[in-house]
Amino acid sequence: MSTITLPTAAREDIDRIIHADHWDPFAVLGQHELVIDKKPARVIRAFLPEAVDAWVIDITKGDPGVRVPLERVHSDGFFEAVFPNRTEPVKYRLGVMNHEHHSWEFIDAYSFTPVLTEFDLHLLGEGTHLRNFEKLGAHIVTHEGVRGVHFAVWAPNARRVSVVGNFNHWDGRRHPLRVRGSGGIWEIFIPEISQGEVYKFEIKSRENGYMVSKSDPYGFAAEMRPRTASVVWDVDHFEWKDDEWMAERPRRQALDAPISVYEVHLGSWKRDPHDGDRFLTYRELADSLVEYLGHTGFTHVELLPISEHPFDGSWGYQPVGYYAPTSRFGTPDDFAYFVDKLHQHGFGVILDWVPAHFPNDEHGLGFFDGTHLYEHADPRLGEHRDWGTKIFNYGRAEVRNFLFGNALFWFEHYHIDGLRVDAVASMLYLDYSRKEGEWIPNMYGGNENLDATSFLKRFNEIVHSEHPGVLTIAEESTSYAGVSRPTYMGGLGFSLKWNMGWMNDTLAYMHKDPVYRKYDHGNLTFSMIYAFNENFLLPLSHDEVVHGKGSILDKMPGDLWQKFANLRLLYGYMFGHPGKKLHFMGNEIAQWREWNHDQSLDWHLLQWRDHQGVLQLICDLNRLYLSEPALHQVDFNWQGFEWLILHDSENSILGFLRKGTNPDDAMVVLCNFTPMVRHNYRVGVPYSGFYREVMNTDSEVYGGSNVGNFGGKWAQHHGWNGRPYYIEVSVPPLATVFLKPVGEDI
Numbered sequence: 194m195s196t197i198t199l200p201t202a203a204r205e206d207i208d209r210i211i212h213a214d215h216w217d218p219f220a221v222l223g224q225h226e227l228v229i230d231k232k233p234a235r236v237i238r239a240f241l242p243e244a245v246d247a248w249v250i251d252i253t254k255g256d257p258g259v260r261v262p263l264e265r266v267h268s269d270g271f272f273e274a275v276f277p278n279r280t281e282p283v284k285y286r287l288g289v290m291n292h293e294h295h296s297w298e299f300i301d302a303y304s305f306t307p308v309l310t311e312f313d314l315h316l317l318g319e320g321t322h323l324r325n326f327e328k329l330g331a332h333i334v335t336h337e338g339v340r341g342v343h344f345a346v347w348a349p350n351a352r353r354v355s356v357v358g359n360f361n362h363w364d365g366r367r368h369p370l371r372v373r374g375s376g377g378i379w380e381i382f383i384p385e386i387s388q389g390e391v392y393k394f395e396i397k398s399r400e401n402g403y404m405v406s407k408s409d410p411y412g413f414a415a416e417m418r419p420r421t422a423s424v425v426w427d428v429d430h431f432e433w434k435d436d437e438w439m440a441e442r443p444r445r446q447a448l449d450a451p452i453s454v455y456e457v458h459l460g461s462w463k464r465d466p467h468d469g470d471r472f473l474t475y476r477e478l479a480d481s482l483v484e485y486l487g488h489t490g491f492t493h494v495e496l497l498p499i500s501e502h503p504f505d506g507s508w509g510y511q512p513v514g515y516y517a518p519t520s521r522f523g524t525p526d527d528f529a530y531f532v533d534k535l536h537q538h539g540f541g542v543i544l545d546w547v548p549a550h551f552p553n554d555e556h557g558l559g560f561f562d563g564t565h566l567y568e569h570a571d572p573r574l575g576e577h578r579d580w581g582t583k584i585f586n587y588g589r590a591e592v593r594n595f596l597f598g599n600a601l602f603w604f605e606h607y608h609i610d611g612l613r614v615d616a617v618a619s620m621l622y623l624d625y626s627r628k629e630g631e632w633i634p635n636m637y638g639g640n641e642n643l644d645a646t647s648f649l650k651r652f653n654e655i656v657h658s659e660h661p662g663v664l665t666i667a668e669e670s671t672s673y674a675g676v677s678r679p680t681y682m683g684g685l686g687f688s689l690k691w692n693m694g695w696m697n698d699t700l701a702y703m704h705k706d707p708v709y710r711k712y713d714h715g716n717l718t719f720s721m722i723y724a725f726n727e728n729f730l731l732p733l734s735h736d737e738v739v740h741g742k743g744s745i746l747d748k749m750p751g752d753l754w755q756k757f758a759n760l761r762l763l764y765g766y767m768f769g770h771p772g773k774k775l776h777f778m779g780n781e782i783a784q785w786r787e788w789n790h791d792q793s794l795d796w797h798l799l800q801w802r803d804h805q806g807v808l809q810l811i812c813d814l815n816r817l818y819l820s821e822p823a824l825h826q827v828d829f830n831w832q833g834f835e836w837l838i839l840h841d842s843e844n845s846i847l848g849f850l851r852k853g854t855n856p857d858d859a860m861v862v863l864c865n866f867t868p869m870v871r872h873n874y875r876v877g878v879p880y881s882g883f884y885r886e887v888m889n890t891d892s893e894v895y896g897g898s899n900v901g902n903f904g905g906k907w908a909q910h911h912g913w914n915g916r917p918y919y920i921e922v923s924v925p926p927l928a929t930v931f932l933k934p935v936g937e938d939i
Contacts, residue, residue, distance in 0.1 A: 200266035200273060201227060201236050210240050211269045213366040213397070214353060223303030224283060227275065235276040235283050239263065239301060242270035242366065246290040249274045250298060253284045260288070300339060300384040302368060308336055308343045308382055309373060317347070318376035320590025323655065324605075325598040326516060329378075330411030331425045333388060341384035342425050344370065344392070346409065347591060348562035349377020352399045356381060357406065358392035358422070365395035377562075390425040391416060393556070398563020405563075408513060408556045410595065414525050415501040415517040421556040423514070428606045431529040435536035435608060442610060443662030445492070446541065448688070448728060449854070451825040452664075452773040453815050454543065455491040455781075456734055457482070458508060459499065459522055462778050464793040475518075475527035479534035486540050489781060489808070490815030493541035495613055497735065499528070500547070503554050508735070508790055509545065510615060511552040511582060515599045518607075532608050543611035543664065544603060548596045548652075549620050550582035559583050567592050573633050577619065579626050587620075588644035596648070597655055604660045611664030612656075614687070618670045620645040646685070653686025664688045666730060677728040692729035692772055695720045700737065703763050706750045707845065707867045707927070714842035717866075720770070721834070728829045729772040733780055738788045746783045755868060757783065757803045758897065758927035761810055761890035762864060765929025768814045769851065769862035771828045776811070783807040806896030817888050817931065822853035823860040837861065837876055837916070844869075846924060848876055860887075861932040863924055870900050871924040877916030881908045882936020884920050891925030900925035905932065 200207060202221055209215035210222065227234040241247050247265075252258035263272035276283055285304065290296040309328060316322035317329070329345045336343065344356045354370045360383070361367035370379035393406045408415065412423030444450065459478055464470045473481065482494060499522075501514025509519070518528035532542050551567070553559050558567040568583035569575030575584050586592050603609040619625045624632040624640045635643050653665055667676050667687040672694075678684025702716040738744050749759035760783060767774060779794050783804045786795065798804040818824045827833025838848030845866035852859050861884060865871060878884070885905040891897035906920040913919035924930060 200271070201275065202238060202266075202271075202273070207267050207271050211242075211267060211271055211366065213355060213369060215369065216352060216372060218369040219303055219371045223301060224285070229275070229277055232278055233280045235279040236273055237263075237276070237283065237285060237301075238271070238273040239287055239303070240271050240366065241287075241289055242364070243291045243362075244270055244272065244289045245292055247272045248288045249283070250286045250288055251276075251283055252286060253281070258286070263287075300341075302381060302383045305337055305339075305382045305384070307371065307373060307380060308334065309345060309378065309380055311374075314374045314376055314378055317378055317591070317594075318374070320594035322594065323597060323601060323659070325594055326411050326602045330409055330413065330516065331392065331423065333425065333427045334382070336382045336384075339384045340387070341382055342386050342390065343380065343382045344394075345378060345380040346370070346394050346411075347377055348379055348394070348396055348566070350399055350562040350564040350566070351377070351379065351396050353397040354379040355395040356383070356392055357395045358390055360386050360390055360392075365397075386425070388425055388427055391422045392425065393422050396562050400563040403560075403563035405555060405560075407561060410558060410561075410567075411516050412514055413516055415514045415520055417520045418503050418505075421503065421513075421554070423517070424520075426525050428525050428529075431526055431533075433529070433533055433608065435533050438536035438539065439608065442541070446610060446662055446664050446688075448829060449826045451492060451819045452730070453491050453818060454493045454495045454730070454773070454775040455486065455489070456495045456497070456732075456775055456777040458497045458735065458778065458788075458790060460505065461788070461790050461792060462794060463796070466793070470793070472521055475523040475531040476534075478522065479531040483534055483538045483540070486535075487538065489812050490819065491540070491776075492815075492819070493543055493610070494535065495543040495611075495775065496545060498545040498547055498615070503552070505790060507552070510547055511550075511580075512547050513552065513554055513557040515595075516602055529607055536608065541610040542608075543613055543666070544609050545615055546600065546603075546612040547615045548585060548599075548648075549614075549616040550577050550580060550584050552582050567595070571633070573627075573631055574623070577626070578631075586644075587642070587648040593648050593651070597652060600652060600656055601659060604656070604663055609663075611666060611688070613666040613668060614649075615668055617649070617667045617676070618673070620649065621669070621671070621673055649685050649687075650680045654680055657686065657688075667691065669693075672723075674726075688728065689730045689773060690727045691732045691734075691775075692720070692724075692727075693732070694723070695729070695770070695772070696732055696734075696737065699763070699766075700745075700748060702866075703759060704748050704750060707755075710845045710866050711842045714840075714845065717847055718839060721836070724771050724834070725830050730775055731767055731770060731772040732775040733767070733777060734775060735777045735788060738777060738779065738784070742787070744784045744787055745780050746785060747787075751868070753803075755927060757807065758868070758891070760807060761895055761897065762866065762927045762929050764807075764810060764814060765888070765890040765931070766847075766862075766864045768818050768824065769849070769860075769864070769929060769931065771834055771851070773825075773828065774818070781808055781811040803896045806894065810890060810895040813888065821860055821887075821933070822855065822858040823851040826853040826858070835879070837878065837914075838863070844871060846871065846874070850879065859934050861934065863922065863930045863932070865924040865926060865928055868926040870926050873921045874924045875913055875919050875921050877912070877914035877919050878908055878934065879916055879918070880934045880936075881910060881918050882934055883907050884922075884932040884934050886930060887933045888931035889925060889928060890930075891928035897928065898926065900928070902930070902932075908934070
């Protein structure tokens with residue numbers, strides 16, 4: 194009959210270890226000092242539930258070492274070995290044989306000292322460690338001469354935290370973490386595991402015994418959905434080759450630079466129809482997009498959120514893995530290749546970033562340690578009922594720091610050039626999409642979310658201080674003042690703001706039959722009343738081609754010819770109007786149907802002349818926009834804009850002058866929003882000389898009727914409409930014309 198040796202550890206401690214309920218497993222497991230018969234000794238304890246037999250290999254004097262049996266002191270697999278008369282620590286490995294008579298040796302995770310320093314804990318605790326992602330999460334490191342992975346997680350209300358994975362059979366008893374200080378940081382170094390290991394944190398809460406397995410909030414990679422575990426990954430080893438782009442980035446992204454953004458959902462831009470309609474990989478997408486962007490002339494690509502998310506139908510706007518590029522298209526290295534490849538060819542990469550809310554999925558941030566850790570506990574502050582999501586607690590230092598660190602992570606580890614911040618309006622207002630009684634006023638009785646406002650200001654201060662030249666772009670749909678003004682002026686500090694007012698008014702106007710447009714002329718002119726209140730970007734984004742809204746082409750009125758002519762007119766007007774530009778994928782090929790995230794774009798449409806013409810127009814508009822300083826250099830103040838024709842509602846014609854910082858750079862933009870040709874149309878202009886027609890959206894090249902001005906018009910030396918000269922032009926039907934003054938006064 195076997196006997197169990199009387200343990201040196203307290204029976205209560207052993208019971209807590211084998212039931213995964215010990216708050217300080219390092220106080221029991223591993224190596225400890227003893228006194229036996231008033232003499233110093235050492236004891237090594239291990240919990241090895243799979244072991245039939247176990248031993249210590251004492252390698253203090255070197256390999257192969259001395260084998261010392263481990264005594265089973267509890268039938269569930271608690272072992273220990275005593276080393277009497279031992280003052281110096283034992284250097285050791287553990288050995289195990291299981292029921293199948295397989296044996297192996299390994300280094301004990303409980304033989305290592307902590308990795309995090311007291312200073313780390315202090316900064317993490319007060320929420321001022323800007324690069325918290327360097328300390329929390331899973332990191333491949335060499336600790337005390339041994340290679341392995343350091344795991345750390347913030348869970349202040351946990352009773353016990355374990356890391357579980359294939360390496361320990363997902364057994365939460367095997368690797369419980371040590372808690373550090375009073376801030377709720379838990380950590381463990383597990384030797385001899387490496388990149389590719391799949392893991393979660395198993396958390397047992399102090400609140401009502403709640404227990405859950407969570408993916409790592411700071412995990413750098415994740416399993417392919419529907420699996421939900423995090424994956425150990427080294428994000429520091431990729432060899433970047435984009436030095437030239439990074440050096441030039443501040444100039445390329447300055448407020449006076451041309452910025453034309455191509456918004457892309459990677460899962461539906463293109464798929465492989467020859468391989469089950471599968472997603473393209475990051476590397477395939479990079480190679481294809483580089484060629485396409487070069488052809489179309491866009492300066493940047495903006496990706497709908499690529500942070501790991503469980504549900505394809507959220508388009509990425511309900512992320513769980515804030516630090517993990519989605520595994521749908523490859524590994525973190527593959528995503529780094531994507532960014533690097535675009536940079537090497539001169540294209541910027543902007544990411545949609547979602548700090549406004551996160552989903553309720555059990556493995557995510559919600560109710561993380563059995564309490565409302567990342568979100569507000571009160572649903573009047575903590576829930577987006579429209580979206581079924583949770584709202585971050587922006588007043589909690591650790592939560593703010595989680596998001597600050599996440600922003601810096603994308604800039605530093607993936608060389609991202611900008612973040613477009615989603616749903617800013619929902620962050621700014623406590624009563625956003627809430628009825629009376631469903632929200633709590635702030636301390637002053639107002640509806641402004643003071644914590645979120647403070648967070649956004651600090652976010653922009655940190656980002657622009659740490660990475661000058663990057664872009665932060667607000668999707669903010671209200672008239673909140675100063676969104677793109679510096680924080681020292683009372684603004685939120687964003688680089689740019691989406692001009693949702695321009696988009697809504699313009700599309701509403703374009704949707705009308707041209708015969709009625711004269712009654713809504715103000716919808717077009719109104720945008721210039723506020724055009725320079727912010728640094729605006731003009732968006733024709735994914736939001737306008739979903740949920741029954743139809744495609745941009747399908748919004749246009751009239752017969753087939755008029756629909757395409759209206760579309761070309763709209764695009765010309767957009768590129769003439771002050772503000773940076775954004776087009777969602779599919780706009781440039783005149784997609785007929787709404788965007789469907791489960792399908793590729795309808796690239797087959799390009800076999801038809803009208804669709805080819807729209808694509809060619811976008812290419813030419815982008816090139817004109819990039820080459821002409823007047824169209825991009827002074828986007829954000831009145832010095833770059835003058836009305837030439839403002840009140841001709843009867844003919845539904847607009848005319849304006851765009852100017853650069855150099856007086857020699859100017860561009861006349863004329864828009865005819867009716868299908869009637871306006872011959873001998875007189876336009877007062879400020880310069881004499883020849884006005885060369887450099888772009889006409891009615892050109893037959895684009896599918897138009899080819900009404901034009903035979904290369905341009907000479908200015909007449911007579912005043913008109915308050916201007917010293919005039920030109921008489923033919924304004925084509927449903928078209929935009931660009932005329933560049935060259936000659937005497939230019």
